Amino acid sequence: MNALTLTAMLAVSWQQPAPPQHFAFESTLKTLVVFKEGFGFFIREGTALLENGWATTNLVPRAAIGTFYVYPLNATDRVETIVTTPEHLIPFEKPEQLRTLLANKVGLRLRVSTTEGGSATGALAKVLDDMVLLRTDEGQYSAVEYARISKVVLTDFPVRIKFRTANQNARMGIGVAYIQAGVKWEPSYLLELSSATQGRLTLRGTLLGLPEELKEADLVFVVGAPSLMNVGLVDSLLSGFESGPADAVANLDRARREQAAKAAEAPSGGFGGGGFAGAPGSESVSDESGELQYYLKRGFSLRPGERAMTVIFEANVSVHPFFDWNADRNDMHYVLRVSNTTGSPLTSAPVFVLDDGKPVGQPVMGYTAKGDDTELRMTRAVGIKAEAREVEVERGESVIQGEVVQTPITLRGTMTIENFRDKPAEVRIRKTVNGRILEMSHGGVVKNTVVSSGGPNPSNQVEWTINVAAGQKVVVEYRYVSVAVTGRGRSSEGGS
Numbered sequence: 001m002n003a004l005t006l007t008a009m010l011a012v013s014w015q016q017p018a019p020p021q022h023f024a025f026e027s028t029l030k031t032l033v034v035f036k037e038g039f040g041f042f043i044r045e046g047t048a049l050l051e052n053g054w055a056t057t058n059l060v061p062r063a064a065i066g067t068f069y070v071y072p073l074n075a076t077d078r079v080e081t082i083v084t085t086p087e088h089l090i091p092f093e094k095p096e097q098l099r100t101l102l103a104n105k106v107g108l109r110l111r112v113s114t115t116e117g118g119s120a121t122g123a124l125a126k127v128l129d130d131m132v133l134l135r136t137d138e139g140q141y142s143a144v145e146y147a148r149i150s151k152v153v154l155t156d157f158p159v160r161i162k163f164r165t166a167n168q169n170a171r172m173g174i175g176v177a178y179i180q181a182g183v184k185w186e187p188s189y190l191l192e193l194s195s196a197t198q199g200r201l202t203l204r205g206t207l208l209g210l211p212e213e214l215k216e217a218d219l220v221f222v223v224g225a226p227s228l229m230n231v232g233l234v235d236s237l238l239s240g241f242e243s244g245p246a247d248a249v250a251n252l253d254r255a256r257r258e259q260a261a262k263a264a265e266a267p268s269g270g271f272g273g274g275g276f277a278g279a280p281g282s283e284s285v286s287d288e289s290g291e292l293q294y295y296l297k298r299g300f301s302l303r304p305g306e307r308a309m310t311v312i313f314e315a316n317v318s319v320h321p322f323f324d325w326n327a328d329r330n331d332m333h334y335v336l337r338v339s340n341t342t343g344s345p346l347t348s349a350p351v352f353v354l355d356d357g358k359p360v361g362q363p364v365m366g367y368t369a370k371g372d373d374t375e376l377r378m379t380r381a382v383g384i385k386a387e388a389r390e391v392e393v394e395r396g397e398s399v400i401q402g403e404v405v406q407t408p409i410t411l412r413g414t415m416t417i418e419n420f421r422d423k424p425a426e427v428r429i430r431k432t433v434n435g436r437i438l439e440m441s442h443g444g445v446v447k448n449t450v451v452s453s454g455g456p457n458p459s460n461q462v463e464w465t466i467n468v469a470a471g472q473k474v475v476v477e478y479r480y481v482s483v484a485v486t487g488r489g490r491s492s493e494g495g496s
Contacts, residue, residue, distance in 0.1 A: 435482030
């Protein structure tokens with residue numbers, strides 16, 4: 001999936017910015033697709049006025065190897081070459097060419113070297129007939145005559161991009177996309193039981209590690225883990241430039257500090273406080289691609305350093321309570337079977353269960369495909385008493401095979417369940433029976449049989465579903481034949 005496809009999928013409309021004045025562009029984060037595993041897919045947009053097919057940007061992200069790419073928003077255009085440079089030269093042959101070359105670069109930071117060995121650095125303030133004016137960070141101005149200039153370097157824009165387009169000097173919308181580690185989201189569920197069979201399931205996402213401001217952006221939470229190689233290693237094209245030339249790094253850091261200061265002065269109503277501004281931003285849109293599920297939150301605003309928990313979806317679900325008894329270990333739990341009728345898969349996450357406002361427990365929700373069921377093991381059962389016993393009923397004639405003696409033994413098992421609650425209880429019994437089953441009461445079902453190559457007895461996984469009325473007791477019985485093996489002073493008898 002490329003960024004254009006994802007952008008179209010999310011129905012992101014590109015707002016026409018003010019016409020660009022030069023070939024340098026800064027990009028705005030339009031969409032952040034965030035994964036639980038600790039990385040995000042960043043989709044940005046900007047606009048530049050091409051110069052002989054070239055544009056340049058100050059964006060040097062810590063993009064994972066092979067995931068950084070630039071694309072024109074016009075589908076008929078193409079990217080031809082991307083260059084990263086420690087010294088972005090503005091080439092000229094004669095000083096008199098500089099007036100034309102610099103005319104469309106007002107506002108960009110330059111480092112101008114002179115024939116006397118000196119230099120001046122600052123934002124290009126004005127291009128005059130015989131000189132340029134540079135404005136320093138302190139607000140001072142430096143005037144440098146064209147005749148004295150030996151070299152001009154664009155200091156803040158180490159990435160150069162060559163486009164293949166019909167008009168090499170046209171205004172172009174540009175997209176930049178990449179995977180970057182560090183940002184993640186943590187899911188959690190809230191299950192509010194409204195009755196014994198119904199509940200309201202809410203999936204919440206907590207956004208963590210946000211590296212930059214989200215301002216009315218599209219935030220996408222992803223359920224599922226894509227296969228990504230070396231997500232923590234920076235792309236070779238960009239490596240060294242995110243911490244590269246000292247002047248470029250200083251300028252980029254200064255720009256980031258200025259952005260953070262502006263964000264801090266912004267009205268509080270547009271940031272934090274739930275993470276999104278306005279009712280439209282609170283709506284989630286779900287879409288599926290491959291084995292990944294995308295949940296879109298529109299109009300999301302958050303500043304770096306802030307954290308936000310937001311509701312991804314709410315849905316009514318069917319709940320089926322029962323007791324699960326593992327008779328092999330004499331272990332009984334109260335369980336809620338939840339049917340995933342949300343229309344989307346459920347990701348693995350803790351689920352806090354409330355019954356009439358009272359906390360019941362916080363088990364872990366396993367991954368559940370849409371339309372499937374999942375079981376939440378809540379707590380150990382205290383209102384149900386269960387006991388399992390087995391006795392030998394009959395021992396058959398032994399069969400001698402070489403030095404091995406095999407003796408069939410018939411056993412009868414009883415499992416007693418007593419309900420001390422004031423409500424009826426459904427109990428699922430799970431039992432391992434090692435041998436050939438002869439009979440089972442109460443509709444026992446063999447779920448799985450494994451025939452061992454090292455012994456005569458198959459291993460059967462058996463289940464019963466029993467309804468026990470309040471204050472009543474139910475006895476479940478079964479019979480089976482297990483072969484005991486003896487020989488050379490050793491013995492091995494079957495049994496559950």
